[in-house]
Amino acid sequence: MHCLNCHEIILHQVTWSNLFSPPSDKKICENCFSQLERISLPQCSICARPMDVNGICQDCERWESEESWRGILEKNVAVFNYNETMKGIVARWKYRGDYILIEMFKYELQEVFQLHFSQQDLLLVPIPLSQERMGERGFNQALAIASLIKAPVREVLTRIHGEKQSKKSRKERVNTENPFQLLEQVSKPVLLVDDIYTTGTTLRHAAKLLKEGGAPAVYSFTLVRSG
Amino acid sequence: MNKLFSYFQESFFHDFSWIPSSLERATAPPDPRHEHFSAFLTGKLLLRNEIPLDNESFQQMESSELLATIPAIEKHPWGYKCRRCGNRKRHLFASLPDGAVYCRNCIMMGRVSEKEHLYAYRPDVQWPKHVDACQWNGELTPAQQHAANQILSAIGKDSLRLLVWAVCGAGKTEMLFPGLNLAFAQGKRVCLATPRADVVQELLPRFQSAFPSVEIQALHGTSDDKSGSAPFIIATTHQLLRFGRAFDVMIIDEIDAFPFHKDKSLTYAADRAAKETAARIYLTATPRPKHEREIARKRLPVVFVPRRFHGHPLPVPQFITAFDFRKTLKHRELSPKILNWLKKRVNADRQLLIFVPTIEDAVIVTDILSFYIPSITSVHASDPERSQKIQSFRDKSYETLVTTTILERGVTFPSVDVLVFDSGHHVFDQAALIQIAGRAGRSPDDPDGEVIFFHQGKTEAMVKAVETIWKMNKLGRRM
Incomplete structure (x- = not known):
């Protein structure tokens, strides 16, 4: 393997505890893995941003203070920090x-999902890509993450083509129109899946539609939390 | 059976028959930008998004057969092969959700997959002819002249390979001028590939002043102009991954150097970037065993340049044992043998260049020596201030520079003594040691710096390095 x-061969350390267990199919070597940072406590209890003390970060406070956005997104869970390696x-x-x-992050994604969401009967909804972007990229990164998790996935959202989010400032992002459309009603609580949580605008836009479309609660799950 | 044989053959020789031949009578599309555009496209293998055309004109060019579509991934019974980088390793291929296989080896240049193809431009492009373009009026030494003549005749003929085995400091660049002069007079397209970007940047002004009328472009990872549309291209070897059957003359500098001789995809790319009929000139001071074998079997013509341009012999390394080097370093001290030598230095006005095997050693040695020599600094590959430090060493702001093997080649300091600590370490192979020894005595004003290998037991690499230097000096005396 x-x-x-880094394309180097992964050498597994054989110890007494794993001598008889089947070899793990980890796809990242120890060295590369050690350069990644897992998100740890204390963090913002809504968006998982790393903080000095437990609580709610300023951005989330701003979201929650607005009538139209309050409680739209219950909680975001992220796995890694957005450091240089990431x-x-x-x-x-x-x-x-x-x-x-x-696939390098399969185990960590599954582990964090188990820890936070295994109690609930959730429907995974990946954040969609516009058709143009999908054509360029050949895959939807949110769907790629969702399909690694053992839970039902349904693509109930579509996206209207717009500018790349990563090219915009926070103010521009928050004030954009909702880029999504809901294809069908949902009745179960929803777990939105995306690759990166930056300002939370994308996820909140999607969450708002889902709530209006019948979802009792909307959580989100991302690979990294940036910022 | 035939098919089986071709697979067998494929694993030894690169097959580039998939690159379309150029069109005989090119009907050029009526476009004012066209001349520059075809210079940009010709000899390249590009992705759709690297071609600056809107969909309509792109399809028009494709249907009029000006652009050929080339599937980028070959499927074989043994697996896949990427036509852009030559990758055949199974673990460097993966598939997209729709099942299309893509190459992971060259993905940083944009993805090629079974559905994302490469495009090649088919009309033949004529390059401008510059008669007597060479404005350099220095003089070649007899040894250089001899090699220059060989290079000239190799460029004059087609499909010839030539290895130029020139000692460090022989003045390789100048030996190329007569041959290049001929190539530009015949309207040939030339590429000079070298392993490192700093060398590209250093060579560009020298060629620009020698050939002021020829358009020359430098291509490397951080260069501003990446269009690669000039008749003379100086590039890092990685940039060749975008070229196919482009050059009439292919010069590979330092063919034995690190990325080139380790990374198979670069050999593949260099092979493909040259036309089938191209003259291939390899420059090296330290050929790898593979080339030495070819020379011994008379399969690869070779020309020696055993003399430096200033006519003095190469400094021969001396061995000094320092068995306690590692032990004393642990206590943050230097071996008394080394300190003794430093105290009794014959020519103490020279700057001092110290090679150590690892980055950690460089840091510790610098730390210890700063007690004895106040103006000292260290450089290594991941040092962000690397080029500034090298420049200020060149300006003599530092007396001593401690370095890892990154400075083993391509850099010239006029007057230095060279020390190697722990020269038996495996990073110092024969080629590295010869190159390191070649840093000394570069200037005609001070042609014989000292080279000392402090070792903990001789290695074959050290002995062979000294033997090779002796051999070259002997050849040089005979000339």
Whole structure:
């Protein structure tokens, strides 16, 4: 097995505790993995931003203070911090289109999902891509993450083509019109899946539609929390 | 059976028959931009998004057969092969959700897959002919002249390979001028590929002043103009991954150097970037065993340049044992043998260039030596201030520079003594040691710097390096 990130061969340490267990199919080597940062406490209890003390971060306070956005998104859970190594990996995965890279994070994604959401009967909804972007990239990164998690996935949203989010400032992002459309009603609580949580605008726009469309509660789950 | 044989053959030789031949009578599309545009497109293998055309004119060019569509991934019984980078490793292929296989090896240049193709431009492009373009009026030494003549005749003929085995500091660049002069007079397209971007930047002004009438472009990872549309291209070897059957003359500098001799995709790319009939000139001071074998079997013509341009022999390394080097370093001290040598230095006005095997060693040695030598600094590959430090060493702002093997080649300091600490370490192979020794005595004003290998037991690499230097000096005396 080769590490998906650095292409080196992964050597498994054989110890007494794993001597008889089947070899793990981890796709990232120890060295690359040690360069990643897992999100740890204390963090914002809504958006999972790393903080000095537990509580709610300023951005989330701003969201919650507005009547129309209050309680739209129950909680965001993220797995990794957006450090330099992660930026490199995400750029290669998303923008260069190295689709298979996401499999490196399979175990961590499953573990964090189990920890936070295994009690509830959730429907996974990936954030959609516009048709144009989908044509360029060849895959939807949110769907790629969702399909690694053992839970039912349904693509009930579509997106109208617009500018790339990553090229905009926060103010521009928050004030944009809702880029999504809901295809069908939902009745179960929903877990939105995306690759990055930056300002939370995308996820809240999608959450708002889902709430209007019948979802009792909307959570979100992202690979990284940036900022 | 035939098919089986071709698979067998394929694993030893690169097959580039999939690159379409150029059209005989090119009907050029009536477009004012066309001349520059065809210079940009010709000899390249590009992705759709690298071609600056709207969909309509792109389809028009495709249907009029000006652009050929080339599937980028070959499927074989043994697996896949990427036509852009030559990758055949199974773990460097993966598939997209729709099942299309893509190459992971060259993905940083944009993805090629079974559905994302490469495009090649088919009309033949004529490059401008410059008669007597060479404005350089220096003089070549007899040894350089001899090699220059060989290069000239290799460029004059087609499909010839030539290895130029020139010692460090022989003045390789100048030896190319007569041959290039001929190539530009015949309207040939030339590429000079070199492993490192700093060398590209250093070579560009030298060629520009020698050939002021020829358009020359430098291509490397951070260069501003990446169009690669000039008749003479100086590029890092990685940039060749975008070219196919482009050059009439292919010069590969430092063919034995690190990225080139390790990374198979670069050999593949360099092979493909040259036309089938191209003259291929390889420059090196330290050929790898593979080329030495070819020379011994008389399959690869070779020309020696055993003399430096200033006519003095290469400095021969001396061995000094320092068995306690590692042990004393642990206690943050330097071996007394080394300190002794430093105290008794014969020519103390020279700057001092110290090579150590690893980055950690560089940091520790700098730390210890700063006690004895106040103006000292260290550089290594991941040092952000690398080029500034090298420049200020060149300006003599520092007396001593401690470095890893990154400075083993391509850099010239006029007057230095060279020390190698722990020269038996495996990073110092024969080629590295010869190159390191070649840093000394570069200037005609001070042609014989000292080279000392402090070692903890001789290695074959060290002995062979000294033997090779002796051999070259002997050849040089005979000339």
